[in-house]
Amino acid sequence: MLGLIARRLGLGLLTLWAVSILIFAGTEILPGDVASAILGQSRTPEAEKAIRDSLGLNRPAPVRYVDWLYHFVQGDVGKSLANQRDIAPEIRARLANTMFLAGVAACVSVPLSIFLGLIAAIRQNSFFDRFINAITLMTISVPEFFIGYLLIIFISVRLDWFPSLAMVSDDMSFGERLYTVALPAATLVMVVLAHMMRLTRAAVISVLSSPFIEMAILKGIPKWRIVLEHALPNALAPIINVVAVNMAYLIVGVVVVEVVFVYPGMGQLMVDSVSKRDVPVVQTCGLIFASAYVLLNMIADLLGILSNPRLRHPR
């Protein structure tokens, strides 16, 4: 099993490396480099050369790539083109905010979706089950901002329970922060909940139809024990997989949701930087988002291996 885990870890690292090359190359190969992005309309050959020299853009691309990655790993991600300040402190603060929002959403959505999925699996084809089906079609069909605005209209404007703008600052207590991110977190939960719930249901149902479950039923074991002790452990691997896929999906959802609620996170920073064409900031945010995505997928695979006794104890 150690070999299997080591191979998966190695593959994950290889993917990370390939992703970093792709992101670097994406900003390199495409026409119009950083120098012309800084100068915009007012570019002259001399000014462009001066900027290229000061940014070290004249060195060959592989040298710059190694240099960029070396500094990135050390946490030195360079300067913003827009205001010439170091990017690192701002990214750090915003990354913490984004992690907090995504973390709250994950803590609520994962247990809730598994619980509801189990109920749907036990009560197959009941009203509750069909209700979930309809809701799933709804949530995959509408964009994230639709759910966000719906929540704002009903919960924030009509009922006035939670604020519609999620402005967090450093001097807020944990409770205040939770209160502020309630609506964006709820939006994210709704975006991922239905999908996770449905796949949990499908996984448990497929296990419930296997012969050893029939055996357990014939032995007279109560239904809740069959589901919790016999079906759930065997359905764990696919459930872990779908949870990880949805956590990875949160990374993308968070970008749009942050813009809806004007939340000072990394997604908002990235979108702002794209419209300002601030390439270094976009590069950094992109690499962080992509790394998180790759890492989550790797963790899912590892947990999947660990949760399967047949892989855990090889003969």
Added chain:
Amino acid sequence: MRLFGHRFSIAALIGLAIIAINLLGAVLAPVIAPYGESTPVGDVWAPPSAEYWLGLDNLGRDMFSRLLYGARTTISIALVITCLSFAIGIAMGFSAAVVGGWIDTMLSRLVDTLMAIPTLILALIVLSVLGTSIPVLVGTIAVLDSTRVFRLSRAVGLNIAVMDYVEVARLRGEGLRWIVWREVLPNALPPLIAEFGLRFCFAFLFIASLSFLGLGIQPPYADWGGMVRDNAQAINFGGMAPMIPAIAIGQLTIGVNLLVDWFLSIHSRAHGEGA
């Protein structure tokens, strides 16, 4: 009503009706629309009335007219993206499946890497370098989306490439073009048609999200995602203005999904699992 010898289910008929209404609205926009695409006609965020069916937007333009013109832009761009991504994806996927060898390995690894990054993040990086314009948007999303078409058409193609009739064509001395177009493609159509619907939904939602972020289709063109963004402020005054284009986005994707579900269900019954 029947298609390929199968009766439409009620859900599929609803989906078909939704799609037809949207297409009609988009094509006939200049004829149906009571007001111009960007002419202010009254007060900002005026509520719906007999004169202005869906009210007015953030600049006092008629919401219903803009919705029709928006359908034109949004649906046509999403369609172009989907067709382009299918052209790229199918050509690459079938070639990889039929030829195999190092071409297959190279393309597959490239696609694996592209798919290891969330599409939105990759698209944002490209847009930051190239700036936002419609050709850039179409090209970027089509290329990123073609990775999924590649995966599917390669998988389907691999199953078909080992069939006897493909072997016969090879022995007859037919070239790669013949094998892909005349032998593989016709037999791979059902799963690809279903995928076309799903990819269209994806491209459509993606372009709407980018426009909502202010990075997609730029004004003065009306488009549904951008209309949500423009009218977002109305919510704080209790207005429903941004919900109207958001609902428009939702209904079309639901319609396409209903039709795709039906299509998948008849084909899984007729041909067994998979293709």
